[in-house]
Amino acid sequence: MNAPLLRARALTKRFGGLTAVADLDLEVHAGEILGVIGPNGAGKSTTFNMIAGATAPTAGSIDFDGAPIAGRPPHEIAARGIMRTFQHNQPFAGLSLAENVMVGMHTRFSAPLWKLIAGSRAAQRAERDARARAEALLDFVGLAEQRADDVGTLSFGQGRLLEIARGLAGEPRLMLFDEPAAGLTPAECERVAAIIRDIAARGIAVLLIEHDMRFLMALAERVAVLNFGRKIAEGAPAAVRADPAVLAAYLGSPAGDAHA
């Protein structure tokens, strides 16, 4: 098996006395969909935030494509090829849909400021190309009809699709989805599932947080289960679902008891 694209080792995050993530190991390969599941407060989003650079780990290491990225700033991690969606939609309210998507391409622009001021032709061409790509991405996620709308008027599900388009715009090698299906209509869920499959088929690694077992089981090849910040199980969806520790966690009894 080739080396994983992302490898987290002994990842730990403490907020004061609370350990949100403890000693977590994760590996994701190119083209693979790894599901991360767990009850509320299990530390899923915190794990994402550490990978994306939004928060620094208390301990542990994260290697992306062989390079250490733990504690690096988020813009640098995005430039390396890790893009994300947020659990709660975070659009740029003052920008059009296409511009929102174009922000996702930020690291692909190289013209320095003086060239922009001088009205460089190459920079203007890059801008036009980016707009065309943004329109194509809006088509791809199914927001073609909403393209002229104000971002504020989008439904929750449409906002989620916009975030996915914006993330893909950065041509990521690893895409992080934080509960992409939560709050979506069944039709929108289908759409998101199809998009995620399509992304993985293109060789992009996908790390997928989900609350909803059913959505995740249909997509992920491998699932890691978190509870109270610890990984309590990992493996194929069917095996994980039958794991007593997982059942215990989801039924609400303390994970420690289930292990014992």
Next chain:
Amino acid sequence: MKGAALWIAAALALSAVAFVLGPYQTDIYRKLLLWITLALGYNFLFGISGQVAFSHFTFYGIGAYAIVILIFQAGLPLPLAAAAGVGLCVVLALAVAIPATRLDGFYLALATLAFAQLFVVVLNEGGAVTGGTGGLASYRLPPLFGARLDGPRYTVVIVLLLLATLAVLWRLDRSHFGRACRAVRDNPEAAAAMGIDVRRTRIAAYAITSALAGIAGMVYAFVDNTVNPPIFGLENAFLLLFMVIVGGSGSHAGAIVGAALLYLLPFVLSPLIGHHHALVFGVVMVLVVLFQPRGLVGLADARARRRAAP
């Protein structure tokens, strides 16, 4: 190419005005153009990049004093003095923004307030260099490449300053940099996740707009042919903020409308209600903030959209 024709037409039209005005109107016209220039830059800083700073008018003062001091005390030729003045503005802007943006946006507001106050103190205490409370006077613009720029020709210089400022800001706004500025304004966390260096973007926007204010100040220095401290107090910094908010922050057109309206309003109101025009300003501000946060331009947009709707 339609774009270029439009810019040239604007330059010709605005310049033509200069040749028909008497001395009193010329003074008002020139200052109107300067206020619009300042408001355009401040709009980029406040409205587009979303930073609350009170130093824009201070950089206008730094540019004005710098060019006078560098030419008439240091003896530099005009082009060199202008380049050094821009350099000074950029260095000072970085000195303010680099530490201030390390912290929350609130600290830039505080740091720039302090900086603005400090500048006035330095002007007053600057002895022979700044001319103290009386400022500097009795100087004249040296000929530039053999040509004397005075009268309507100097007004044309101000027209070109305005259009060049607008062109720079327009291009930046419509680039990935402008988009990054707006993204950082709307949601810094998401902007960072999209690969934008939030702090660097803020610092760049601050330095560029401060340098543009400094350049406008250099042009201003030869409008009155005197520079003195009272003009550069906080009152005008706040007026600039009002202009951008009333016109519609985030929009170039809003900055132009707001600057024109608030600069010209006192000329209309003063004969009617004397010094109470400040009160009218305050009331207009409060009404705009409460009822039309997108300013007069937002109001016009909303009306146009309502008419377009079936």
